[in-house]
Amino acid sequence: GDSVTQMEGPVTLSEEAFLTINCTYTATGYPSLFWYVQYPGEGLQLLLKATKADDKGSNKGFEATYRKETTSFHLEKGSVQVSDSAVYFCALSGPLRGYGGSQGNLIFGKGTKLSVKP
Amino acid sequence: GAVVSQHPSWVICKSGTSVKIECRSLDFQATTMFWYRQFPKQSLMLMATSNEGSKATYEQGVEKDKFLINHASLTLSTLTVTSAHPEDSSFYICSAREHSAGGAPVEQYFGPGTRLTVT
Numbered sequence: 001g002d003s004v005t006q007m008e009g010p011v012t013l014s015e016e017a018f019l020t021i022n023c024t025y026t027a028t029g030y031p032s033l034f035w036y037v038q039y040p041g042e043g044l045q046l047l048l049k050a051t052k053a054d055d056k057g058s059n060k061g062f063e064a065t066y067r068k069e070t071t072s073f074h075l076e077k078g079s080v081q082v083s084d085s086a087v088y089f090c091a092l093s094g095p096l097r098g099y100g101g102s103q104g105n106l107i108f109g110k111g112t113k114l115s116v117k118p
Numbered sequence: 119g120a121v122v123s124q125h126p127s128w129v130i131c132k133s134g135t136s137v138k139i140e141c142r143s144l145d146f147q148a149t150t151m152f153w154y155r156q157f158p159k160q161s162l163m164l165m166a167t168s169n170e171g172s173k174a175t176y177e178q179g180v181e182k183d184k185f186l187i188n189h190a191s192l193t194l195s196t197l198t199v200t201s202a203h204p205e206d207s208s209f210y211i212c213s214a215r216e217h218s219a220g221g222a223p224v225e226q227y228f229g230p231g232t233r234l235t236v237t
Contacts (some may be wrong), residue, residue, distance in 0.1 A: 036228075042230060042231075043124075043228045043229055043231045044211065044213075044228040045228070046225060046227075049225070089161065089162070105152060105164055106152075106162075106166055106213075107163045107164075108161045109159055109161060110160060110161040111159075111160070113159075
């Protein structure tokens with residue numbers, strides 16, 4: 001079945017360092033890909049998304065490119081800030097199976113905790 | 119963007135009692151709502167998918183008689199944990215999605231989660 005694998009954390013960086021969080025996926029068809037962020041004590045927020053191959057999602061200085069040939073959607077940021085400390089989840093939208101069933105539900109990776117030190 | 123609320127944000131209950139968690143879409147009609155469970159330092163596990171006016175579809179391994187889901191309106195879904203036990207303590211998160219004509223994937227909006235502690 002469909003699955004998402006992302007690098008295990010925790011990842012600890014100094015402020016202004018370059019960030020990469022790897023994410024690869026296995027899916028049938030052509031899923032949409034997402035990065036969600038969960039700040040301490042808060043719910044998940046959509047960070048960025050890409051709906052087809054070669055699309056680049058970007059937001060708040062983060063970006064990720066949908067690479068179909070390598071089935072990857074790695075998250076990058078050129079210069080992290082302390083405020084970026086959070087848990088980051090890679091996800092894909094599963095296949096549609098009709099109105100009554102699991103219709104395009106999200107499949108998440110295990111999450112990567114990022115800590116940025118001043 | 120669309121807002122999804124959950125109530126309560128945290129709850130402590132005694133073993134054997136039942137707890138109801140509400141999930142509301144505040145500015146859109148959610149034809150589909152999802153309930154997830156998140157264990158510490160782990161990913162979100164989809165528990166069930168509910169479509170307004172029909173029975174929820176539960177994922178394998180989730181007890182439907184223990185986790186009762188009701189999606190009675192286009193803006194409200196409830197999760198009731200019946201006869202709660204300490205092992206049910208977890209972070210429960212709902213998400214909501216509008217119906218899209220043609221079935222194209224549409225973004226899910228997540229609630230802030232409910233922390234359940236069973237003593």
